[in-house]
Each structure stands twice: as C-alpha cells, then as structure tokens.
Amino acid sequence: MKYILLIGDGMGDVPVAALGGRTPLEAAPTPTLDRLARAGELLMVQTVPEGLPPGSDVANLALLGYQPSEVYTGRAPLEAASMGIAQADTDIDFRCNLINIQRQGERMLMVDYSAGHITTAEARELILALQAACGNPALTLHPGVGYRHLLALHNTPLPRDFTTTPPHDHCGRDVSAFFAEYAKVPALAALYARGPEILAAQPVNQKRQAAGKRPANFFWLWGEGKRPRMDTFAERCGLRGGMVSAVDLLKGIGKLSGLQVVDVPGATGYLDTNYAGKAAAALEILEEADFVAVHVEAPDECGHQGLAAEKMQAVADYDAKIVRPIVEGMERRGEPFRLVATMDHYTPLHLRTHVSWPVPMLLYDSRSRATDGLAYTEANAARAVEKSGRRFASGADFFRYFVEQRR
Numbered sequence: 001m002k003y004i005l006l007i008g009d010g011m012g013d014v015p016v017a018a019l020g021g022r023t024p025l026e027a028a029p030t031p032t033l034d035r036l037a038r039a040g041e042l043l044m045v046q047t048v049p050e051g052l053p054p055g056s057d058v059a060n061l062a063l064l065g066y067q068p069s070e071v072y073t074g075r076a077p078l079e080a081a082s083m084g085i086a087q088a089d090t091d092i093d094f095r096c097n098l099i100n101i102q103r104q105g106e107r108m109l110m111v112d113y114s115a116g117h118i119t120t121a122e123a124r125e126l127i128l129a130l131q132a133a134c135g136n137p138a139l140t141l142h143p144g145v146g147y148r149h150l151l152a153l154h155n156t157p158l159p160r161d162f163t164t165t166p167p168h169d170h171c172g173r174d175v176s177a178f179f180a181e182y183a184k185v186p187a188l189a190a191l192y193a194r195g196p197e198i199l200a201a202q203p204v205n206q207k208r209q210a211a212g213k214r215p216a217n218f219f220w221l222w223g224e225g226k227r228p229r230m231d232t233f234a235e236r237c238g239l240r241g242g243m244v245s246a247v248d249l250l251k252g253i254g255k256l257s258g259l260q261v262v263d264v265p266g267a268t269g270y271l272d273t274n275y276a277g278k279a280a281a282a283l284e285i286l287e288e289a290d291f292v293a294v295h296v297e298a299p300d301e302c303g304h305q306g307l308a309a310e311k312m313q314a315v316a317d318y319d320a321k322i323v324r325p326i327v328e329g330m331e332r333r334g335e336p337f338r339l340v341a342t343m344d345h346y347t348p349l350h351l352r353t354h355v356s357w358p359v360p361m362l363l364y365d366s367r368s369r370a371t372d373g374l375a376y377t378e379a380n381a382a383r384a385v386e387k388s389g390r391r392f393a394s395g396a397d398f399f400r401y402f403v404e405q406r407r
Contacts (some may be wrong), residue, residue: 002286002337003239003403004326005293007063008318009056010300010347012359012378018308024299024349026377028315032324033341033362037376040364042384044391045398047344047359054356055166056300057223059344060253062395064293065236065403074225075249080150082252082261085142087227092158095223096141096149097167098123098216101175108176108218113167113304114147116214117270122204123147126216130191133198138187144248146269151191151221159184164222168304169353182221195219232258233291237403241291244281246273250295259293260285269297271314275321283329286337291403296322303347311349330366339364340402341376358391363402 011025019027047059049069057075058068076093087093100112115123120143127143135141142150162184170178182188196218199205205215233241235258243254246267254261262281266274278294285292296318302311323341330337342361345354360381372388374380385391392398 001290001404002330002335003241003291004282004286004330004337004339005063005291005402006318006323006326006339006341007060007293007295008299008315008341008343009295009297010303010345010354011315011318011343012346012357013303013311013348014350014378016308016349019312023378024308024312024315026379028312028319030315030319030376032327033319034375036323036327036339036341036364037362037380038373039369040362040372041370041388041390042372042374042376042381043361043363043398043401044358044381044385045342045361045395046356046393047395048356049394054345054354055223056344056354057249057253059354059359059395060250060295063342063344063399064233064253064257065396065399066230066257067394067396071228071230073228075223076150077225077227078252078256079144079148079223079248080142080152080252081227081255082248082250083142083144083150085150085152087152088154089226090155092153092156092224092226094151094153094164094221096127096151097220097222098126098147098149099167099218099220100214100216101218104174106176107174108179110167110170110173110175112214113171113220114301115216116208117301118147118208118216120145122208123149123216125204126199126202129202130195130198130219134191134194136187139191145246147216148248149219153185153187153224156185156187158224164224166222166353167220171304171306171352178220188221228256230256234258237399239290239403241289241293242282242285243293243295244278244285245293245295245297246278247295247297250293254293259291260289270301271298271310271317273298275317276325279322279325279329282326286330294322294326299343300347303349304352306349306352308349337366338402338404339366361398 242260
C-alpha cells in the first residue's frame, strides 16, 4: 500500500462575491479532485490545536501525524533544519522576510510582505550584503528562497515579554509599533538601525525601482524558536517516505522527521512553480518508499494578497498539475494506494491571513468505493461529516485513520 498526502496550502475559503458567491475551490475546475471525492470519503480535521497559532508550521506537523503541542517550538528552527544550518542549543532562529514598507511621517505602512515576490537570486544578494555589514558574534543572516530568509541569534536570551507576529497578517496597516519590539534586544536594535540604509544602497533594489518593481527596503523578524526534538516518521508509524515542497518550512519538517526531501528545479512556491517536476518527484519517491507528501504553496500566497482569480487558478493548477498526474501515474502502475487531498488551514481572501477552522479533506482508496458521492468543496465536506461523523479532533487522530491504524 502506498500513502499519498497532497497539500494545497491555505486552499480553504468562504464564498467570495468576485467568484459569484463561490469559494475558489467551488469556482475552480477540479475534475480529478471531484472524481476522487465522489468515490471516496470526505472528512473534517482540526489541524491547529487550541492555543497554538494557525500557521503552516503547526498545521503541517499535524497533517503528518505529530502532536504540535509536544514538538512545536517555532517556525524558524524548522526552516533552519531545511537549510542545513547548524543550530546550537543556545541559538534562537528567526524567520527574516524581505518586505516593502512605505514611510508616512511616523507611520510605517506594510505595503508588501514579500517585497513584490522578489526572486531568490536578488534576495540572496541583499541578505549577503546585510550579513557582510552587520553580521557579528551575536547574529548571523542566512539567505533562503524568494523573500524568506533566516537570522540566527547566538547566546542572546530574549526578554520575557518579547513577541513577534507574521508580516502577512498586517498588509496595508501601520506596523511601526511592531518594530519597537526589536529594540528590546540590543543586537537586533543595532541591525535595524543600519539595515534599511544598507538595503537602499544595493544595486538589486535600485534596479527594481528603475523597473517599476517594489524594492526590498526593510526586513521583518518573526517565528522565533529553538531546534525541536522529534521522533522520525519511521519511528512513529513504520513508513518510509519523502517530502516534495518548494518552501524551506516543509523541507525542514521533512528533514527533522526523517523523510527524503527532494529539491525540484524551478519550484518557487508560487503560481509559476514547476508543477510537473513536483509530480514526477512524488511518483519517483513512491517507486521505493511507502509514503509521499506534496506541498503546493500558491493558494496560500494568493490568499494573503487577496487575489481571488489567482487563488482560483492556483486551485485549478493543484488539481490539473499535481493531483491528476500523480493519480494517473499510480493507476498505470496498478498498485493500491490511499490518497488524501487537503489544505493545511484556511487562508480566506477577505481576511488575508490564516484561521484555525477545521479543514475539509478527501480520502480516496483505490481498493474500494465509499458512498459520499459528493464533489470536493468546503460545504460538501461539512454536509458529509454531519452524516458520517468522520470528524477528527487532531492531526494525529486523522493520520492513524489515513494509514489504517499502522504504527
């Protein structure tokens, strides 16, 4: 038996006027998802435990069967693991977003949490320039993918009242109060005092401005934590598997859980990602392993930007370019498989951030046919679960059901 988990990050939503009162999942053409759902089961799963933030870090740990309340320490250390960054016990890792800020007197308006989806090559130059000018024994900056990077704070405890927040929660808002938080830590205060001037002087930003693009004129630290301690995937459920994703967060979860992590050329985490390469990588993993997780970031990115048509397109691409080729590949092989298609959390277009609602998912087993007979949508899943009772209080409960109670 092969087990396949296909994650459309942030895919869930509520009805949107711009889509004729439908959700992106309802409005997008999703023939393969609907075929599988009609022949399978619709479930509801609480992926974000009460008291934890509704982020992709917490929710994807849950989808892989972990109890986030036991293993979660923060988002950044998961990404550090993906990047192969050595993490001392005293290190505190931060996610470092390159962003675009507009100053309005004393106000600082968050224009874009991704600096116009700056490319990896451009961003690397900027992070390396910051490291060259500001790196010291107390902190190190590490370039990542796109706008997503890391800062490691060494031997520097944080104040008890120190807090951070994700930048994508504050688009279009005055965020000046949040930067006052970093002033509590002298090493971070010094970085923020010099950093914006260094970024403004870089040729990358000057070229972006000349081309009418948003420069990465500021940076935002968040998601801090120390390296987590986790049992491997094989130790927990006896399965060998792999992870396919464009983003360091999922790759880090994969590495820490002992999954084979595949780097797919051209995988960007956005609408222009290499879907074909990701689907092919998943099928290749399944030639030898028992399990694969494929993560698609684009629906979440579009949700954060409030882009209805683009989010609908991201859902359509997930169906046509990930779900369909993987299902057809497995059907050609004639091997039995169980497949789950789901989101990790909702990213509603009108909110432009994550929420911790239970997520709808479909479970398809190639050996049998269930009786729900409904297309895969948020409303249909809720309707089916009212009759079936297939509602799971945690990711761990869901995962045991998915892999048929195997441990």
